[in-house]
Structures are given as C-alpha cells and as structure tokens.
Amino acid sequence: MSSAASQRSWLTPSVVPGFGMTMGFTLVYLSLIVLLPLAALVVRAGGLGWDQFVAVVTAPRAVAAYRLSFGAAFIAAAINIVFGVLVAWVLVRYRFPFKRLVDGLVDLPFALPTAVAGIALATLFSKNGWIGSVVEPLGLKVAFTPLGVMVALVFIGLPFVVRTVQPVLQDLDKEVEEAAASLGADRFQTFRHVILPSILPAAVTGFALAFARAIGEYGSVIFIAGNLPMKSEIVPLLIIIKLEQFDYRGAAAIGAAMLAASFVLLLVINMLQRWSRQRMGG
Amino acid sequence: MVIEVRNVTKRFDTFTALHGLNLQIQPGELVALLGPSGSGKTTLLRVIAGLEFANEGQILFDGTDAGGRHVGERRVGFVFQHYALFRHMTVFENIAFGLRVVPRQRRMSDSDIKKRVNSLLSLVQLDRLADRYPTQLSGGQRQRVALARALAIEPRVLLLDEPFGALDAKVRKELRRWLRRLHDDMGLTSIFVTHDQEEALELADRVVVMNQGAIEQVGTPEEVYDSPATPFVYEFLGNVNRVPCRIENGKVSLWGVDVAAETHDGATLPAGETAGFAYVRPHDIELLPAGQGEPAVVRHVAAAGPTARIEVSVQGVQPLIEAQLSRKRYLDLGLKVGQQVAIAARAARVFPASASPGPPAGPAGL
Amino acid sequence: MGRINPITERRGLRAGLIAASLLYILLFLVLPVVTVFTEALGKGFGGYFTAINDPAARSAIKLTLLTAAIAVPFNMAFGIAASWAIAKFEFRGKSVLITLIDLPFSVSPVISGLIYVLLFGAQGILGPWLAEHDIQIVFAVPGIVLATIFVTFPFVARELIPLMQEQGTEEEEAARSLGADGWQTFWRVTLPNIRWGLLYGVLLCNARAMGEFGAVSVVSGKIRGLTNTMPLHVEILYNEYNIVAAFAVASLLAFLALVTLVAKGVLEWAYGHELGGARA
Numbered sequence: 001m002s003s004a005a006s007q008r009s010w011l012t013p014s015v016v017p018g019f020g021m022t023m024g025f026t027l028v029y030l031s032l033i034v035l036l037p038l039a040a041l042v043v044r045a046g047g048l049g050w051d052q053f054v055a056v057v058t059a060p061r062a063v064a065a066y067r068l069s070f071g072a073a074f075i076a077a078a079i080n081i082v083f084g085v086l087v088a089w090v091l092v093r094y095r096f097p098f099k100r101l102v103d104g105l106v107d108l109p110f111a112l113p114t115a116v117a118g119i120a121l122a123t124l125f126s127k128n129g130w131i132g133s134v135v136e137p138l139g140l141k142v143a144f145t146p147l148g149v150m151v152a153l154v155f156i157g158l159p160f161v162v163r164t165v166q167p168v169l170q171d172l173d174k175e176v177e178e179a180a181a182s183l184g185a186d187r188f189q190t191f192r193h194v195i196l197p198s199i200l201p202a203a204v205t206g207f208a209l210a211f212a213r214a215i216g217e218y219g220s221v222i223f224i225a226g227n228l229p230m231k232s233e234i235v236p237l238l239i240i241i242k243l244e245q246f247d248y249r250g251a252a253a254i255g256a257a258m259l260a261a262s263f264v265l266l267l268v269i270n271m272l273q274r275w276s277r278q279r280m281g282g
Numbered sequence: 283m284v285i286e287v288r289n290v291t292k293r294f295d296t297f298t299a300l301h302g303l304n305l306q307i308q309p310g311e312l313v314a315l316l317g318p319s320g321s322g323k324t325t326l327l328r329v330i331a332g333l334e335f336a337n338e339g340q341i342l343f344d345g346t347d348a349g350g351r352h353v354g355e356r357r358v359g360f361v362f363q364h365y366a367l368f369r370h371m372t373v374f375e376n377i378a379f380g381l382r383v384v385p386r387q388r389r390m391s392d393s394d395i396k397k398r399v400n401s402l403l404s405l406v407q408l409d410r411l412a413d414r415y416p417t418q419l420s421g422g423q424r425q426r427v428a429l430a431r432a433l434a435i436e437p438r439v440l441l442l443d444e445p446f447g448a449l450d451a452k453v454r455k456e457l458r459r460w461l462r463r464l465h466d467d468m469g470l471t472s473i474f475v476t477h478d479q480e481e482a483l484e485l486a487d488r489v490v491v492m493n494q495g496a497i498e499q500v501g502t503p504e505e506v507y508d509s510p511a512t513p514f515v516y517e518f519l520g521n522v523n524r525v526p527c528r529i530e531n532g533k534v535s536l537w538g539v540d541v542a543a544e545t546h547d548g549a550t551l552p553a554g555e556t557a558g559f560a561y562v563r564p565h566d567i568e569l570l571p572a573g574q575g576e577p578a579v580v581r582h583v584a585a586a587g588p589t590a591r592i593e594v595s596v597q598g599v600q601p602l603i604e605a606q607l608s609r610k611r612y613l614d615l616g617l618k619v620g621q622q623v624a625i626a627a628r629a630a631r632v633f634p635a636s637a638s639p640g641p642p643a644g645p646a647g648l
Numbered sequence: 649m650g651r652i653n654p655i656t657e658r659r660g661l662r663a664g665l666i667a668a669s670l671l672y673i674l675l676f677l678v679l680p681v682v683t684v685f686t687e688a689l690g691k692g693f694g695g696y697f698t699a700i701n702d703p704a705a706r707s708a709i710k711l712t713l714l715t716a717a718i719a720v721p722f723n724m725a726f727g728i729a730a731s732w733a734i735a736k737f738e739f740r741g742k743s744v745l746i747t748l749i750d751l752p753f754s755v756s757p758v759i760s761g762l763i764y765v766l767l768f769g770a771q772g773i774l775g776p777w778l779a780e781h782d783i784q785i786v787f788a789v790p791g792i793v794l795a796t797i798f799v800t801f802p803f804v805a806r807e808l809i810p811l812m813q814e815q816g817t818e819e820e821e822a823a824r825s826l827g828a829d830g831w832q833t834f835w836r837v838t839l840p841n842i843r844w845g846l847l848y849g850v851l852l853c854n855a856r857a858m859g860e861f862g863a864v865s866v867v868s869g870k871i872r873g874l875t876n877t878m879p880l881h882v883e884i885l886y887n888e889y890n891i892v893a894a895f896a897v898a899s900l901l902a903f904l905a906l907v908t909l910v911a912k913g914v915l916e917w918a919y920g921h922e923l924g925g926a927r928a
Contacts, residue, residue: 331825332825333821333824333825352824353821353824353825354824354825354826354827354828354829355827358825359825360821360822360825362818362821362822364818366818366819366821366822367819367822368819368822368823368836368837368840369819369841370840370841371840379823379826379828379836380826380827380828383823383826383827383828383829383832383836384827431822431826432825432826434826435826435827
C-alpha cells in the first residue's frame with residue numbers, strides 16, 4: 001500500500017513496482033555468494049589468534065612473496081601508465097590503418113583466459129621462444145625469473161590505463177589546446193601544462209586498477225614465474241601451496257592479509273575515481 | 283469528473299514540496315497549474331496522477347479517495363514532459379500499449395485495437411506515421427503521439443506536464459489551440475502544468491498560481507491578471523512596476539490616485555505609517571506634459587510596434603518606471619529621451635512591504 | 649595539408665608515437681595470441697584434432713560448458729534484479745550496495761576459491777555437517793560452479809546499472825499510467841530497452857566464466873575427466889610437457905576470447921548508444 005510505502009523513510013516511494021522482490025533477491029544472493037564466504041575467511045584467520053596470525057603473515061617466505069607480488073605489480077603498473085597513456089593518445093588523436101582492430105585488441109587481456117596467456121607468455125619468453133631467443137643472448141633472462149612475473153603483470157594490466165584515459169582524452173575540449181597555442185605555448189608545453197593535468201586523475205586511477213588486479217593475479221604468472229620459494233614465488237601461489245599442505249589456517253591468514261590490502265586499494269580507487277570525476281567538471 | 287485535492291502535503295527528505303494544498307476542479311474544466319520552477323506544480327500534478335504519494339491529505343475523484351490506488355488504476359491520461367514514448371516501439375505500438383496490457387478476459391480483440399488506434403492516429407493527424415519510431419519524429423509529432431497514447435485508455439482526466447515546454451514557439455502556438463479544441467470536443471477534465479504565463483492565460487478556464495509549494499491564487503485568467511491577490515501573482519503574471527511607498531492609515535496617495543492598501547491573507551494592516559509597495563501595470567500609467575502631475579524624465583524609448591514602451595525616472599524611485607502608451611498617444615506627446623514629463627497612475631494596488639516577495643520575478647517569469 | 653596545425657604534432661613525432669604504441673601492442677598482445685595458435689598446430693592439423701578429441705579434453709570442454717551454463721544465467725538474473733532495485737529506486741545505502749556488488753572484482757582469484765574451501769572443505773566451517781550428509785561441494789562440480797559464480801558475479805549488474813540509471817523511470821511510469829502491471833512493464837518496456845546492454849554483460853560474464861583459472865584451480869582438486877575444466881586441463885597438459893595438446897585446448901579458449909572481442913566490438917559499433925556509460 002502506498003501509505004505504508006511512504007512511512008519507510010529510507011526509501012522514496014515510487015509507482016515503479018518490484019523493489020521488494022528485486023532488492024530481496026539481490027541481498028540474499030549477495031550474502032550467500034559473496035559476504036558469507038568472505039566472512040568464513042575472516043573467521044578462519046581469526047581462529048589463529050593474534051600472535052600466531054602475525055607470525056604466519058610475517059614469516060620470511062611470506063614477506064618475500066609480498067615483496068615480489070607488490071613490487072612486480074607496481075613496476076608493471078608503472079610501465080602501463082606510460083604506455084597506456086601513449087596508446088590512448090594514439091587511438092584518440094591519430095588515424096592509421098587497422099585502428100579499430102588495435103582498439104579492440106586492447107581488451108584482449110580481459111577476455112583471454114589467464115592460463116592461456118600464461119603458457120603463451122612462458123613459451124614466448126623461454127630460451128627457444130620468439131622473444132626469449134632474442135633477448136636471452138643479450139643477458140636478459142625473463143622466463144622463470146622475477147622479471148617474468150613482471151612481464152605477465154604488464155600483460156594483464158595493459159587495458160586499465162588505456163580504458164580509463166581514453167574517454168577523458170576524447171572529451172577534452174580542443175579549444176583549450178587552441179587557446180594554449182594562441183598564447184604561445186609550444187606543443188610540448190601544451191601537453192605538459194594543459195593536457196597532462198586533465199588526464200592525470202584518470203591515468204592514476206588506471207594505474208591503481210592495474211596494480212590491484214596484478215597483486216592478486218595467478219594464472220598468467222605461475223607458468224612464467226619459476227615459482228622458487230623466497231625468489232620467484234607470488235603470494236597467491238603461496239596460499240595454494242599452504243592449502244596443498246592442508247595448512248588451512250596459514251592459507252586463511254595470508255588470504256586475509258591480501259584481502260585487507262585489496263580493500264584498502266578499493267577504497268583508494270573509489271577516492272581516485274571521485275577525484276577524477278571532479279576534475280572532469282561533472 | 284470532480285477532482286478534489288484536500289490538505290495535501292508532500293515532503294522529499296527534508297524538503298517540503300507541497301504545504302497542505304486544497305483545490306477543487308470541476309468536470310470539463312481545463313485548469314493550468316502555473317508557477318516558477320520549484321513551486322511544486324509538477325509535484326502536485328504527479329500526486330493527482332498517483333505517480334507520487336502525498337505524505338498527508340487526500341486526492342478525491344468524484345468524492346472517493348484515490349489514495350490507495352496507483353496510477354494504473356486511476357484511469358488518468360498522463361502526458362510526460364519529455365513524452366516518455368517507448369523508444370523501441372512504433373507509433374502504432376506506443377498508442378496500442380494501454381489496450382494490450384489489459385487482462386485477457388477484458389481485452390479488446392486485435393482488430394478492435396487496430397480500429398481504435400487508427401482513429402486516434404487520425405485524431406492527432408499522424409495517420410501516415412504509424413510505423414515510425416519515436417526517434418524519427420519531430421517534437422510536435424512526439425507530443426501528439428504521447429497524447430494519443432494517453433487518450434487510448436479513455437481516461438477520466440487528462441494530466442499534462444509542461445506539454446509545450448520542449449517545442450519551438452511556432453509549433454507551440456498551433457498545438458495549444460489544437461489541444462483546447464480537443465479538450466472541448468472530447469469533454470475531458472484536464473490539468474496542465476506550465477511556467478509560461480501567456481500559455482496559462484490563453485488556454486485555461488482557470489489558473490492556479492503556485493509559489494514555493496503553496497497556492498497563491500486560483501481564478502479565471504481575467505481574475506488572476508486583473509486582480510492579482512498577492513504581490514507574487516502581480517510580479518509573476520505580466521509586466522508590472524513595483525514602486526516603494528509609505529502607507530498612512532491604510533492608504534497611499536500615488537501619482538494622483540488614492541489607493542487602499544490590502545493584504546492577501548486577510549491579516550489586518552498595521553496602524554499608523556508602514557512601508558509598502560505599489561504595483562502599477564505599465565498600461566495603467568499615463569504620461570502628461572510637464573507640470574500636470576508628478577515630474578518625471580524620459581530615459582528610454584522603444585517605439586516599434588503597436589504600442590510604445592517608455593522608461594522614465596521619477597525622483598526618489600529606484601528602478602526606472604515603464605509606461606506603455608498607444609502609438610498615437612506617443613506621437614501626440616512627441617516624447618524624446620531627456621524630456622521632462624509628468625506621470626500619473628490610472629490604477630494601482632498596494633501591499634505592505636512585509637507581504638512582498640523578494641526580488642521581482644521579471645516580466646517573463648521563469 | 650601545407651599549413652601547420654597548431655594542435656597536433658609534427659609528422660615524424662606522430663609516426664614515432666604510433667609506431668611505439670603498435671610495437672607495444674604487438675609484443676604484449678599479438679605475439680602471445682599468435683604463439684597459442686602456432687604452438688597448437690606444431691604437429692599439424694592431425695595432432696591438433698587428436699589433442700582436442702582426447703576423452704579427457706572432451707570432458708573438460710563439457711564441464712566448462714556446464715559451468716558457464718549454470719553460472720551465467722544465475723548472474724544474469726542477479727544482474728537484472730540488482731540493477732532494477734538500484735537504478736529505478738532511491739534509497740539510502742545505495743553506494744555501499746554498489747561497492748559490495750563490485751567486491752569480487754577486487755578479490756584475488758585464488759582467494760575467491762579459498763573462501764569456498766574454508767567454508768565447505770573437509771576442514772571447513774560447514775565441512776563436518778556436509779560430510780555427515782554426504783554432500784560434496786569442494787573438489788566437485790558444485791564448488792567449481794560456485795567459484796565461477798563468485799568471480800563473474802558483478803559483470804551483468806555492472807553493465808546494467810549505469811544503463812538503467814541513464815534511462816530513468818519515465819517509460820516505466822508511462823507504462824504504469826497506461827495500466828500495465830509490474831511484469832508487463834518489465835517484459836514490454838524495460839527489457840527491450842536494456843537488451844543490448846544485457847547481451848554485452850552476458851558476453852563478458854561468459855568469457856570469464858569459461859576462462860576462469862585461479863579460483864577454479866583451488867576448489868577443483870583437478871581430477872582428470874571429472875573436475876577438470878578447460879583452463880585446468882591446459883595447465884595439466886602443459887606441466888606434463890604435452891605442449892601441443894596444451895596449446896590445442898588453449899587455442900579453443902583463445903578463439904572464444906577473440907569471438908567475444910569481435911562480438912563486443914560489433915555491439916559497441918552498432919548499439920553503442922544503447923549500452924550506457926562511455927561505450928558509445
């Protein structure tokens with residue numbers, strides 16, 4: 001009844017039907033699939049007790065894994081911020097053959113199963129692979145080293161910066177650049193002082209998204225990583241190894257630590273996106 | 283059908299859009315809800331339609347409370363401001379929609395639906411466009427599809443939200459007259475929302491002037507234009523000069539006329555001397571050769587067209603005063619910028635300053 | 649063009665930037681895909697088809713199709729319901745709800761699997777109860793399906809929420825004012841308006857559901873012929889140095905990815921304005 005609906009102060013009443021049903025389904029499904037299982041992880045990790053939790057999470061092998069996962073993810077995202085802005089720029093501003101194809105290809109890492117990417121990259125960069133056979137004689141060993149981890153993370157993070165910067169560049173008012181040119185700025189000065197500040201929030205958001213994705217990545221990394229403890233072992237792999245040794249609590253503890261890191265990143269990304277929208281003058 | 287709005291209050295979060303409104307609409311009337319944006323006119327229309335629900339008060343259709351029934355059960359024809367045509371349906375399917383969603387046992391046969399839609403199409407003069415999609419139509423055509431769609435369910439009331447708002451001036455005038463004829467021919471009871479005073483005055487039997495969630499005045503176009511009940515109505519409807527003055531014992535003497543001050547809410551005037559505002563329409567101002575009344579100086583002349591608009595300055599009155607003279611009178615006086623003249627008022631109304639709204643709404647009024 | 653355009657770059661620089669971008673795309677995107685197909689055909693078409701026809705490969709393909717056939721409709725129904733509730737109504741706590749729906753995207757795939765092991769596994773919170781009732785979820789098909797639903801959870805909702813928000817509620821209100829009931833409003837007015845956005849979301853959801861590796865790898869137990877999906881089968885073959893077979897199965901997944909990209913591009917090109925957000 002309408003009179004009942006108008007009593008609920010948190011919901012604005014509407015003649016559009018179905019709120020109860022759709023919201024009910026949404027909340028039940030969300031709780032069963034996402035919230036309850038995530039709670040199980042926290043409960044399991046909590047079962048360890050604080051001291052033991054800290055001991056597991058700060059064990060040398062775990063710390064080495066964090067260093068690799070976070071470090072490689074950071075470097076990969078940094079590479080992608082440079083090349084992502086470049087690719088976005090080229091796609092928005094220039095005309096060249098097969099542009100649509102290239103534009104579509106950018107999403108490939110979203111669509112290609114990570115295991116497929118993993119074995120393909122491992123093969124490409126191995127001693128006999130097309131790229132490995134070129135760079136390895138130069139002393140650059142990629143496959144089965146931390147460098148390989150980084151290469152895989154560059155691959156999976158590639159679309160993020162491109163796809164966040166592209167729409168911003170598209171909406172950028174050409175008149176502003178013309179104004180800069182009319183005031184005597186050369187092309188580089190215009191880019192540095194006019195264009196870059198406009199796309200920076202989007203680029204940083206893309207960086208954070210790529211970074212967040214990379215620290216949890218598993219499939220594309222493990223084939224090329226080498227997976228040596230303390231050396232080329234990423235955090236997700238460490239969790240799986242603990243599971244295989246039936247160390248559920250250890251796996252839960254490290255999982256919880258990673259989850260916490262993801263939440264912090266999610267928060268940062270939300271803030272970045274708000275900043276980005278403000279910059280767009282919404 | 284008689285529509286009665288009884289004590290309706292509508293709140294959104296902390297904002298009160300309608301403050302205990304009362305209004306009665308008679309069968310066959312064409313009523314305009316007129317006001318600036320934010321005055322609550324669209325909210326009132328949506329509450330009557332059953333698209334929004336009042337927090338307090340009732341809507342009665344022929345004496346029965348419609349409160350428990352939502353829009354689909356009230357049999358109102360609602361024409362949305364941006365038409366809300368179903369974009370993936372043709373014109374024909376849009377109009378047929380209300381006939382097709384009737385439960386099967388009460389639904390017309392397909393051939394009857396086709397007949398009804400075709401007759402509606404010819405009513406709104408869109409016979410040839412039945413297979414077009416909304417995006418392939420002009421604004422005026424979309425408007426007529428929306429109208430035909432609303433009429434298809436044989437509504438007891440027709441409600442239109444800014445029906446001409448999105449159209450250009452020429453189409454707007456044509457559609458206005460056409461809507462008036464349609465309303466008369468079909469014997470509908472109609473309510474439309476507008477912010478355009480000219481539209482309300484030309485089209486409606488009665489005008490409801492709204493401001494800040496309250497009704498300022500209800501009356502025929504002549505009533506609201508010639509005897510505005512409040513300063514707001516004065517300023518919103520038509521051009522008016524607002525002259526500050528002193529009220530002494532309930533009276534003001536302004537440029538040769540004595541005017542009794544009044545209050546719109548029945549409150550008594552404060553005794554003794556108070557500040558007030560006199561409202562004088564430009565066509566109620568007379569200009570005379572210098573020396574025959576209050577002195578004034580011509581500051582600006584716009585004489586193209588059937589009437590001449592003269593702006594004069596009067597000592598001690600802040601904004602320039604606008605007078606509207608016939609072309610003949612203007613030529614007889616031989617007015618020029620800088621010329622000394624005298625000003626007189628034929629009619630004016632005075633309200634105490636406390637009853638005045640803020641800055642003038644301006645001649646067009648938004 | 650003889651004159652110098654003040655807001656573009658000199659030709660040489662332009663060519664250089666384009667070349668650098670293309671080289672980057674070539675190295676990181678094109679070469680891996682080409683590798684998949686050349687390695688798959690390393691022993692010719694005969695070897696390729698033998699690898700795909702292997703019973704274990706065929707059962708992996710079947711399981712992958714089955715998993716997607718369950719996970720995608722579930723998340724589609726959820727996506728429609730969630731976006732309806734979020735886009736058509738005003739209520740408090742909306743932005744929190746949207747963040748929660750997006751949550752699975754920021755969780756590592758391995759953790760997405762881990763949580764189900766911790767909940768339903770032998771040593772899990774519900775493990776003893778499940779064992780008592782002889783229900784197996786982890787290391788069995790239900791676990792694979794659940795983990796897949798988790799990782800593909802936000803896809804459809806995320807496409808539909810901005811689209812429905814853009815479309816507003818006027819058409820639904822119009823339908824209601826003409827006497828349509830809730831289901832009629834949904835089927836006749838809302839669904840036709842969101843169909844391309846829905847298809848888009850389903851496409852992405854499906855691609856991920858068929859290709860998911862990390863989460864499924866944790867819950868599957870990798871029992872060949874029983875709980876092996878295609879990506880898991882690729883891993884096993886690769887680790888057994890059966891490179892041609894691994895890439896043959898991988899090529900099917902790569903092909904799926906390419907088809908998805910093409911379909912996505914076609915949708916963006918033909919119905920960009922009906923997809924919502926910045927897809928036009």
